[in-house]
Amino acid sequence: xxxxxxxxxxxxxxxxxxxxxxxxxxxxxxxxxxxxxxxxxxxxxxxxxxxxxxxxxxxxxxxxxxxxxxxxxxxxxxxxxxxxxxxxxxxxxxxxxxxxxxxxxxxxxxxxxxxxxxxxxxxxxxxxxxxxxxxxxxxxx
Numbered sequence: 787x788x789x790x791x792x793x794x795x796x797x798x799x800x801x802x803x804x805x806x807x808x809x810x811x812x813x814x815x816x817x818x819x820x821x822x823x824x825x826x827x828x829x830x831x832x833x834x835x836x837x838x839x840x841x842x843x844x845x846x847x848x849x850x851x852x853x854x855x856x857x858x859x860x861x862x863x864x865x866x867x868x869x870x871x872x873x874x875x876x877x878x879x880x881x882x883x884x885x886x887x888x889x890x891x892x893x894x895x896x897x898x899x900x901x902x903x904x905x906x907x908x909x910x911x912x913x914x915x916x917x918x919x920x921x922x923x924x925x926x927x
Contacts (some may be wrong), residue, residue, distance in 0.1 A: 792851045798900035800828035801851060808901040810848065810917045812841050814908035822892045824900045833907040841870070841908040845877050845915065848904075852882055855920030859892055861885035861914055868912040883915075891916070 792798060802824060804810070815833055823829065832839040857878055859871060871883055886894060894916055895903075906913075 790850045791847050794830065794832075796828065796830045797848075797902065797904065798851075800830070801848075804852075804901040804919055805898060806919060806921050808919045809897065809899045810919065811853070811895050811900055812844050812848075812867045812915050812917070813905055814841060814910065814913035815904065815906065816911070817905065817914055818902060819905045821904045822895055824896050826872045826898070827900045828902045829905065831905045833905045834910050836907050837908045838841060838861060841906045841910075841913045841915070842873055844876060844878070844904050844906055845874070848917070852916045853920035854878060855924040856884065856918035857881050858886050858891065860873045860888055860914045862912055863887060868910070870910045874915055876916075887921035905911045 801810075811823060811827070815836055819831075832844065844883060857866065859874065862868065874883060891914065895914075899918075900916070
């Protein structure tokens with residue numbers, strides 16, 4: 787039995803095959819998963835219905851299992867910054883959110899380093915984040 791919150795078998799399998807520099811894409815309910823991800827990426831659908839499961843829950847759970855060294859978000863072309871970006875920063879202290887426009891984000895999401903995509907039922911707009919896995923530091927048994 788696992789002793790940390792991440793227990794989803796598909797997500798665990800994808801993370802086990804990933805490493806430093808691999809990327810994990812978390813997307814909201816509006817993201818075109820069928821056409822805007824790398825074809826070799828493992829795709830896990832957690833979008834049972836709108837609002838369930840939200841991207842913040844997935845992010846918080848993933849962070850119990852992986853270190854993150856970089857994060858990219860899909861930024862709107864104009865207007866105020868989406869509120870969800872503050873939520874992302876709260877979960878990723880010390881990691882700067884790099885902003886990409888929609889086309890740039892889709893290009894990055896189709897990159898060969900994307901090993902896992904998690905589709906959520908998130909209803910907030912622009913709640914898409916591309917995480918780069920960092921290095922595990924310290925001594926382990």
